[in-house]
Each structure stands twice: as C-alpha cells, then as structure tokens.
Amino acid sequence: MLKYEAIASDLRKQITDGVFVPGQQLALEKEMCTQYNVSRITIKRAVDELVKEGLVVKRRGSGTFVKSLEDEDVKELSMANQFNGFAATFKGRKVGTKVLRFDIVHPEEEVAAKLQMSVDDFIYDIVRVRSLDDEPIVVEYTQMPIQLIPGIKRQVLEHSIYGYIEEDLKLKIQSAHRTVRAVMPTDEEKQELDIKGILPLLEVTQVAFLDDGRPFEFSIARHRGDRNVFRSVSIR
Secondary structure, three states: OOOOHHHHHHHHHHHHHOOOOOOOOOOOOOHHHHHOOOHHHHHHHHHHHHHHOOOOOEEEOOEEEEOOOOOOHHHHHHHHHOOOOOOOOOOOOEEEEEEEEEEEEEEOOHHHHHHOOOOOEEEEEEEEEEEEEOOEEEEEEEEEOOOOOOOOOOOHHOOHHHHHHHHHHOOOOOEEEEEHHHHHHOOOHHHHOOOOOOEEEEEEEEEEEEOOOOOOEEEOOOOOOEOOOOOOOOOO
C-alpha cells in the first residue's frame, strides 16, 4: 500500500468510526505532514481520495471538512468506493457467510470475455449468502480465474476473498465497473433471503480489476431491496 493510500485509509476509518464528526475540520496539511511524516503532496493525494469518495469537502481559504452525512451514508459510500470486502465494511457487527456452491468450471463465453480469458481455462464458480446480524441480505454469485487467483479454499469463502487476495496473494485491488438494476428474486433467492410475498432485489453486476489492469472477478450480487440503499456521489 502506498503512503497516501495508507493515510487515506486511516482518515477514512476515523470518519466512519466517528472520531471526526460531520462538519468537523480536518487538521491542516502542514499539521498532517508532521503527524504522518510525509510531504504535502502525499497529504494532498490522500485527502483528494476522500473528496472523490464524498466523505470530505475542501473549502477555499478555510480547510477540509467532514461532509454532513448520516453514519449509514458514510458506511455505504465507503463500501461503494472501496474494496474492503463485506466483512471489513461491517467490522464490529455480526457478519455471516453461507456457502451454497463452490465449484471449478469452464467459463461461459460472456464471462470469459469479461475476464479476458479462454473458455478452455478454469474459473471458481462461487455462490454465497451474506448476512448481517443474523439477517440474510445478499446472495453473491462470483467467478474468478484460477490461474490469476490460485489457492482459494472453502475457509477463504467463509471469511474474506478480498482479504485473501490482498493479504495472502499480495495483489492490489484497484477498481471496478458496475451496473445496477432492480430484479425479481428466484424461488431459491426468496428462500435464502427469507423473503415473504413480493420484494424486488437490487442487483449489482461487477467486473473488478487489479492495479495492473487485469480483471480478476465477475460477480452478480442480489441485495434485498428493503435492506439496501444505492447512493452515488458526483464530483465535478
């Protein structure tokens, strides 16, 4: 992790943990340079990351201030813009994982194209139900190239795949392309998500990339529509 990324991560955690409250001014660049023992350019890059995420705002001549967002908004924005993974995003709360499928298969043509691989290669085919405080809220369908992400075992699936990729494989996750739409659940999804009656799901389709540009994941996450909110922050 680069210095500015580590500083941005530290500041982000302080915001989401409530150390910095909405409307509070962050330390001046000069003070943060001393605190983190880095240059002003490094501090500026770190703060710019938080600006892009919508967590702070710069006011000319005044400084940098935490945006007035509700706690849930901040957490959702952090989850939408970072690759901490489900468990890390909701650290401190009871997070559960139920593995429904863990197979090794050949990818379909569409998936192979998105992952820039051959249909003759192999991928992990994973289906998991993620719960928060004992309440199932999302079904995740994940496919990853085995050659790029080797060694995944069931124990990894029950904890954090992203944590395994970055901490064990020492790969850097950088970006993702996402599309969002409303869909109706299948009978199996209704059962796994404990849905009674009619309830649309929020479907997020994603292709995620490493810092060298290689796609490492194609996933479809289907969230309970009454337990999830999609928010976006636009920066001009």
